[in-house]
Amino acid sequence: MLRLLTLALLLTGSLLAQAATNDLYPLDSEADRERFRNLTKELRCPKCQNQNIADSNAPIAEDMKDEVYRMVREGATEEEVFEALVGRFGEFVRYRPQLEPRTVMLWATPAIVVFGGVLMVIGVVVRSRRNTEGASSLSDEQRRRAEKILQTDEPDTTGGSGTGT
Template identity: 55%
Template sequence: MRHVQGALLLLILCAFGAQADVREVYDFETRAEEQRYQNLIAELRCPKCQNQNIADSNAPISKDMRDQVYRLMKNGATNDEIVGDLVGRFGEFVQYKPPVDRRTILLWAFPAIAVIGGVLIVIGVAVRSGRREQDGSALSTEELARVKKMLADKDQSPRD
């Protein structure tokens, strides 16, 4: 009976081991070439996944992209040519850092515009509140006389 339980436990453990993620292995001639590959796949985004690079993604499209990067590297393509090929195939979304051009200038300028706009709003609110304090704090002579009369009337009125 113990042998059957042991065999069943071993079978279960083997089944879990078979589910492990298998990463593809690429052959590189130098460590610099391997590092270049790693840098390229780390800076390219998976078109299917939410904000995940192709190095970390398990999606089939990411595997295809990694294979394409490897093939292009082996064919002697430069980094710009590799990125250009993948952008041409999948769109600019695959780049984490899109280039600055006519179409992306607002994307690059928006953070600065938002900060400058926020600073201008804060300055406007501060200036407006400072004007209110200067303009609205002093009572006119007529208002001051009315307040004094009201206080005098209150002091003279009989208390219950």
Template identity: 45%
Template sequence: MKKGGRGGFALALRIIATALLCLGLSLATTATAQPANDPAPLSFTDNAEETRFHALVAELRCVMCQNQSLADSNAQIAHDLRREVLALMRQGKTDPQIKDFLVARYGEFVLYRPQMESKTWLLWFGPALVLLAGGFALARAIRARGAPAQAQAARNDEDQEW
């Protein structure tokens, strides 16, 4: 009987040790997590700078978030890029220069509206081409369905006596 009692005690110790290990690991991961929002909000010198900044970050895509602008994203890299955009603005860079800098660093993906180039023609005109091809296919299908019915109606008219 004593032997079974010791086994139960060892099992209870293992369960407690596992629970403490899980608790320690969960506390360790939350301690290293990034803050949910920017610790120090950006400050602007005037309303014109703030307006220009907000217009610019609305046109730039967060490189981590697939479909969010820099203005909308809460990712840490978005916070860093917003600070970098503001620093570039204060260095006297124009909006196209800032966009060129970010494109050189992160690629065309960072722009919500990519530039019109030979390699982006499909991106710009592809939807219109697909729409035209679909309309053409639909018109042909409707004509093909209508042709047998028109032929049958013509035959019925010929067979009918007046």
């Protein structure tokens, strides 16, 4: 019962928080609200570096939210808002920096690492397969010899054990 109550409280709490942002930054259409939410989630606070501006209460994040709100209300596209804020604070405020010469390594490293890993796995698999194939492929001459050894060996061992008893 207590658990249910806590859950209910938590749920209403999060709904209230959602409603509070809507009240602080009232927007007419759901599309605008969606855009505002996306933008404030994707923009990074320069002062508190591991928070987006939606979560941050730093004065600078508040200023940025106000600016985003103003621009969204005036009908700016997401790209325009990003440009306006990057122009002031630098590429740093974007959680997803754009692809440019300076950020090539940032974007390329995961692909390079995955590619290298795949190459290594392929190499290991190919090599182990080649090894097993090599082990089984005896020449006819070798096979005959092996069979002969096995045949002559068998009576030998039984005979050996026989003499022992």
